[in-house]
Amino acid sequence: MISQPRVVSRSTLKRLPLYLHLLEKLMDQGVENISCTQIAQEFDFDPTQVRKDLETTGAVGTARIGFRAATLVVKIKEFLGWDNAHDAFLVGAGNMGKALLGYKDFEKYGLNIVAAFDKDARKVGTRIFNREVLPLAKLPNLAGRMHINIGIVAVPAEYAQGVVDLMVGAGIRAIWNFAPAPLRIPEGVILENARLTQSLAVLTNNLTKVLRK
């Protein structure tokens, strides 16, 4: 069995997908081996940092050669839980919900959205990117029967807590939240916020500083 480090920093975790995207691109181009130095150059990171990040996945390299790209991809995917797809329910088939439903690459990232839910009667019964839009009332029962672990929240902020409570009650273990609202979850449930506004904040703050000069 592979023994993994007990703690991984969030920063490391967030850099791993970057490496993965790069590795897949390079492999398409026929690259077989890659060094931390090369990876670091692509992102303007420190090579040692890359090495440490890769170390957490359990990958081992060889001096003067680097790491085998194929092995690295497998190791990173394993580590992130992207080797087996997790089935997920999405609630809120609005603009963002539709974009997520239409994103084919999620399968590569271990995410398989199997159904959507909405409270809008006009949306219920339609199909979006080949997934049925179901009434919210059906979520608890279905989530249990289908062993759904991941719930995606794409409803307006004021309804987000209600949706989360429903999901948690239905046995969902991990929540990916797109609403800009602080959510309360019970111990043991995983909450991850995909906050676009945080990213935007960094952008506009930097831009403002540059423009003020």
Next chain:
Amino acid sequence: MISQPRVVSRSTLKRLPLYLHLLEKLMDQGVENISCTQIAQEFDFDPTQVRKDLETTGAVGTARIGFRAATLVVKIKEFLGWDNAHDAFLVGAGNMGKALLGYKDFEKYGLNIVAAFDKDARKVGTRIFNREVLPLAKLPNLAGRMHINIGIVAVPAEYAQGVVDLMVGAGIRAIWNFAPAPLRIPEGVILENARLTQSLAVLTNNLTKVLRK
């Protein structure tokens, strides 16, 4: 003039929008003053951390009372550059592009997407959420004339670098990138990646760890 601290950490910058969302919610409920302790409780942060974050915006509180919510909102928005809207161009009117075009709250966050561009002839000429979809060839000229500072990249990864080069050539100063590709930009241009897969990586890694137990 308000003298701002020279350096703000990215972490602080990313927490500020969280506070802002909370403050706006609380103000709707009639709250006038709020302490760092209260804010910290909402997010499970350390109160001192919140106090330091708020300090960077130039806000000052009073002992035993806390901060005036209204002042805090203004200060944070000022600091993030969300007090005046920045006009932006969006390239790639696909699933994600449409979601972004349809997001009304961006105005609150200082972002005003004024036009969309796409290379797909079937999309060009249509309107999405009341914004025209224009051919890519028109971008350089229009960006200059309209003094566009922000470019949003929502095209598939393999085309992202090309779009960025076009934007930079057109004088765009800041790029918000949604494609999972490492991009090269010249000195002085701001690049911010809105990488959803990073957030997903944290979620699935945590979930995998829990499920393995």
Next chain:
DNA sequence: TTTATATCGAGAAAATTGTATCGATAAAAT
């Protein structure tokens, strides 16, 4: 009025994260 308490603001301490150094090793160059 006096005392208790919550909070700010500043600075110190601790923890975390990132960077540099160095020996070992494997390939390439001489």
Next chain:
DNA sequence: ATTTTATCGATACAATTTTCTCGATATAAA
């Protein structure tokens, strides 16, 4: 065959970020 070079892996060091401590202050309670 020997030297040089690139890289890994381990460890030490540095920077940053978070958390703790404490005095000052403003309100509320006694």
